[in-house]
Amino acid sequence: MGMRERVLDVGRGASLKRAWGAPRRPSGRAELLFILLIGLSLGIPTLPRREALRVFEIEKGRAWGREPSGPTFQIRARRIVEPPPLDIEHYVLQLTLFPGERRLEGRVTIRGRATAPTDDVRIDLVATLTVARVLLDGAPVPFTHAEDRVRVSASLAAGQTFTLVIEYGGQPTLVGRFPSGMFFSHHSGFPVIATLSQPDGAPTWWPCVDDPADKATADLEITVPPGYVVASNGLLEDVRLHPDGWRTYVWRERYPIATYLISIAATNFVEFSDIYVARDGTAMPLLYFVYPEHLDRAQRTFPVTREALRVFAELFGEYPFLAEKYGMAEFPWGGAMEHQTMTSIGSSALLSVDTIVHEAAHQWWGNMVTPRTWHDIWLSEGFATYGEILFRERMYGADPGQLLRQRDDGLASGRLGGTVYAEDATDPFDDIPAIYTKGAWVVHMLRYLLGEDRFFAALREYGRRFAYANASTEDLQRVFSEFYGASLEWFFEQWVYAPMRPIYAFSWSVQPEGAGYRLRLRLEQRQTHLVPRRDPTRPPVYIMPVEFTLRYADGTADVKRAWNQARHEEFTFLLERPPVSVAFDERGWILKEVLKGES
Numbered sequence: 001m002g003m004r005e006r007v008l009d010v011g012r013g014a015s016l017k018r019a020w021g022a023p024r025r026p027s028g029r030a031e032l033l034f035i036l037l038i039g040l041s042l043g044i045p046t047l048p049r050r051e052a053l054r055v056f057e058i059e060k061g062r063a064w065g066r067e068p069s070g071p072t073f074q075i076r077a078r079r080i081v082e083p084p085p086l087d088i089e090h091y092v093l094q095l096t097l098f099p100g101e102r103r104l105e106g107r108v109t110i111r112g113r114a115t116a117p118t119d120d121v122r123i124d125l126v127a128t129l130t131v132a133r134v135l136l137d138g139a140p141v142p143f144t145h146a147e148d149r150v151r152v153s154a155s156l157a158a159g160q161t162f163t164l165v166i167e168y169g170g171q172p173t174l175v176g177r178f179p180s181g182m183f184f185s186h187h188s189g190f191p192v193i194a195t196l197s198q199p200d201g202a203p204t205w206w207p208c209v210d211d212p213a214d215k216a217t218a219d220l221e222i223t224v225p226p227g228y229v230v231a232s233n234g235l236l237e238d239v240r241l242h243p244d245g246w247r248t249y250v251w252r253e254r255y256p257i258a259t260y261l262i263s264i265a266a267t268n269f270v271e272f273s274d275i276y277v278a279r280d281g282t283a284m285p286l287l288y289f290v291y292p293e294h295l296d297r298a299q300r301t302f303p304v305t306r307e308a309l310r311v312f313a314e315l316f317g318e319y320p321f322l323a324e325k326y327g328m329a330e331f332p333w334g335g336a337m338e339h340q341t342m343t344s345i346g347s348s349a350l351l352s353v354d355t356i357v358h359e360a361a362h363q364w365w366g367n368m369v370t371p372r373t374w375h376d377i378w379l380s381e382g383f384a385t386y387g388e389i390l391f392r393e394r395m396y397g398a399d400p401g402q403l404l405r406q407r408d409d410g411l412a413s414g415r416l417g418g419t420v421y422a423e424d425a426t427d428p429f430d431d432i433p434a435i436y437t438k439g440a441w442v443v444h445m446l447r448y449l450l451g452e453d454r455f456f457a458a459l460r461e462y463g464r465r466f467a468y469a470n471a472s473t474e475d476l477q478r479v480f481s482e483f484y485g486a487s488l489e490w491f492f493e494q495w496v497y498a499p500m501r502p503i504y505a506f507s508w509s510v511q512p513e514g515a516g517y518r519l520r521l522r523l524e525q526r527q528t529h530l531v532p533r534r535d536p537t538r539p540p541v542y543i544m545p546v547e548f549t550l551r552y553a554d555g556t557a558d559v560k561r562a563w564n565q566a567r568h569e570e571f572t573f574l575l576e577r578p579p580v581s582v583a584f585d586e587r588g589w590i591l592k593e594v595l596k597g598e599s
């Protein structure tokens with residue numbers, strides 16, 4: 001949807017940006033700025049517009065009242081332990097799985113370099129696993145293994161490269177909220193071993209520097225008993241058959257991957273495949289691994305994957321792992337997990353199009369661009385959730401605002417009352433509605449603010465700039481501010497770093513005036529809390545452009561926009577004819593609560 005606006009400024013030096021593109025400074029007194037809007041046309045296809053309205057309109061925003069004293073919010077960020085000054089470049093995981101004993105034996109090679117002088121080489125590995133031997137640059141070295149870390153006494157100069165080998169084994173345990181780690185389970189009597197490491201489960205089954213910002217390439221050489229097939233990241237380079245019937249599956253991930261995205265799934269999988277054709281004609285395999293008893297089920301829904309990749313490639317830029325593959329492997333878990341190039345999907349989610357699409361969107365948001373810290377997890381989950389919305393919009397013509405409202409209870413104190421920026425990095429999934437659904441609302445509101453063309457251009461540039469690396473919330477804010485043409489600090493303050501939402505009360509009235517009519521739109525913000533502002537001259541209320549849909553007796557409609565940045569504000573328009581109804585934010589661009597019975 002393209003937006004076209006022509007604004008003729010007859011006020012006091014107001015520019016287009018001041019009228020619509022960016023918030024004005026609060027004046028603290030009656031707003032005297034008059035803006036003449038000529039032929040305001042928003043081209044909204046869902047509204048009946050049998051004739052173009054050709055009227056001259058005057059919009060007047062008038063603010064009054066004083067701020068009540070209310071609670072303000074501050075981010076209480078809890079950070080995880082700083083990672084060691086190491087940059088890991090490559091991992092080789094050589095694991096042998098013993099499903100009957102729920103046990104593994106492993107040899108993991110870690111190649112990296114020191115980013116600063118250090119005598120503390122620290123690798124994350126839970127203490128319930130037993131380390132047999134550590135080699136540094138080929139020679140056995142003394143080590144300690146306590147508090148879930150393997151420590152090697154070695155002095156590394158800044159920039160010095162090293163190769164560390166850790167030989168270990170044991171029965172993996174699960175950790176955390178989901179929980180995460182390596183699962184030993186069964187389906188129809190056959191064992192299945194699978195992993196889900198987000199956010200911090202990787203060290204429960206393999207040694208690594210478990211920091212989402214330290215991406216590396218990885219080889220996975222997984223040895224399994226007869227009858228097992230292993231699905232993993234990257235390309236399957238080889239399957240080595242041993243004399244005793246055991247097999248080693250050799251998968252290689254050549255794109256940088258975060259430790260939490262490295263995964264394996266092993267059982268008596270059956271496979272089927274599809275082909276994704278990129279926009280440049282490149283054909284890429286889609287590989288699916290499912291339990292034999294669920295093949296029919298998976299074959300019904302998995303073809304939507306191809307469509308999801310096609311839609312997202314158009315919107316976000318080409319599929320980021322085109323030289324490898326995309327795939328899905330069934331695993332014993334309730335949901336799904338976007339492991340890079342090989343999503344793991346739970347048996348109960350095989351028929352969920354939203355889930356399949358969500359994990360596909362993560363290949364861009366989460367995997368290609370990975371959150372720098374767990375505080376930034378909404379850059380992964382909010383964007384993947386909005387991917388579900390975008391897919392339904394592009395494929396089936398669904399209304400994005402309506403889809404998002406279906407996932408919201410409309411209450412300031414309701415499900416989405418939390419903070420999008422995850423305050424506790426040690427438990428980033430402690431408020432899933434805020435991170436996923438409110439996060440998706442934030443993306444939707446950025447789209448509203450920037451308009452279609454600038455929003456998707458900004459999104460693609462954000463993807464391009466941080467591809468195969470990491471981005472923080474500040475990085476996203478910087479890119480979108482560039483495309484917006486002004487700082488978006490006020491937007492991120494109120495929607496990302498603060499909990500809650502605005503509570504609006506809206507009323508309108510129309511009176512004859514001269515040859516036409518004067519329409520008064522009164523908008524009040526009734527929330528009791530104050531939006532925290534770094535810049536104290538910015539009002540502690542929600543700053544947003546707002547839309548009013550005017551409907552006329554002949555069935556036509558018109559949309560007026562105004563900039564709301566005061567707790568009490570009145571907007572005035574001169575019209576040729578009176579509307580029979582006026583709706584506030586009818587298309588659902590803003591996350592809000594609207595008080596009923598006020599208009």
Ligand SMILES: [Zn+2]
Binds near residue numbers: 338
């Ligand atoms: Zn997700």
